[in-house]
Amino acid sequence: MSALIETHDLTLRFGDRTVLRDVDFAIRPGEIVTVVGPNGSGKSSLMRALIGGLKPAAGRVTRARGLRVGYVPQKLVLDRTLPMTVRRFLSLPRRVTDEAAREALARAGAAGTGQQQLATLSGGQFQRVLLARALLDRPQLLILDEATAGLDQPGAAAFYRLIEDVRHDTGCAVLMVSHDLHVVMSASDRVICLNGHVCCEGTPQVVSEAPVYRALFGEGTRGALALYRHHHDHHHHGDAQSHDHPQAERHAEQAEA
The missing domain is CATH 1.10.8 (Helicase, Ruva Protein; domain 3)
Known part of the structure; x- marks a missing residue:
């Protein structure tokens, strides 16, 4: 199935500072994809590049002809x-x-x-x-850049359930940026972790651990980590990257923290 939007070797810079490098990304019709990562990892910059608000320093963004995009900002x-x-x-x-x-x-x-x-x-x-x-x-693609920022946990959970309903009713793809790992993971078909580059990506999994999450977010996120199986067999710092993407269940059960 053709991608609605994709990037090829995308690099983004602000002045002399590189915020994202060598990002290959695609989202296809009907998918719910969540982008996570620590503050300053390039999440919002990627969203801006996808909607045309930030020009790539290298690489390219390709959109399907006539693509209709809906955007919900962080604030x-x-x-x-x-x-x-x-x-x-x-x-x-x-x-x-x-x-x-x-x-x-x-x-x-x-x-x-x-x-x-x-x-x-x-x-x-x-x-x-x-x-x-x-x-x-x-829209064929709905982009939400931390749209639940400032909402409490029940409010955020209700909002994400609403997004699932919208996807079900309209068939649009959904791309979300979120810090709410424990809420958003189980609603996602695929998760992408950024930290200046793509650290890892894959489908949510029950009772799986992700070492890169513990490194980025600390041991306190183990309950959220259990929703995601981490396949991280590539090298960082400019070396060749490879990802393993096994098929997995679309929804994961909430793991206890």
Whole structure:
């Protein structure tokens, strides 16, 4: 199956600093793929490159012809004194019909909020409104850059369940950046770990350990680690890389921390 979007030997730099190097990545129709990694590992930079907001220093990004992408940012800072309803927000910068707005809000779990002021929404409601806005163009690929930042664990879990429902109902692929390993792993078909390059990738697995996670995040993440089997038989620092990608169950059971 052809990729919706893929990168080939992608390298990203800010000035003299290389934030990502030699990244080969692809996402195919219907997949849910999660990108994890420590702060500064290049996760958000990869998302920016995929949507065209950051020019590669080397390598290339290839998109399917006419690809429709919906994007939910990590945060959107609005002036709390700005009088703007949810309905008006959904029509910026391009006006949408009332029917399209109602449908998007309902699909995002925010039905009935159209006439509310943005400033009155809770954090979870606001993220659902951002999701509704991303769904307006019926995307083939939905990209979420730490969209649950600032939500508590139950709120984040509910949001990820909503994303699974959206994928099921619309057939769109989903690419997520997340720190919520214990919540998001079991919702993913594939997980990619970044730390300036692709450290490892594969499908979630029950009661498996990932040494690279312990090295990056500490022993306290063992409960999350149990959701992921790590296949890490490649070399770092510019050497040739190879990955083993066995078939695995799509969903993993929650392991005890």
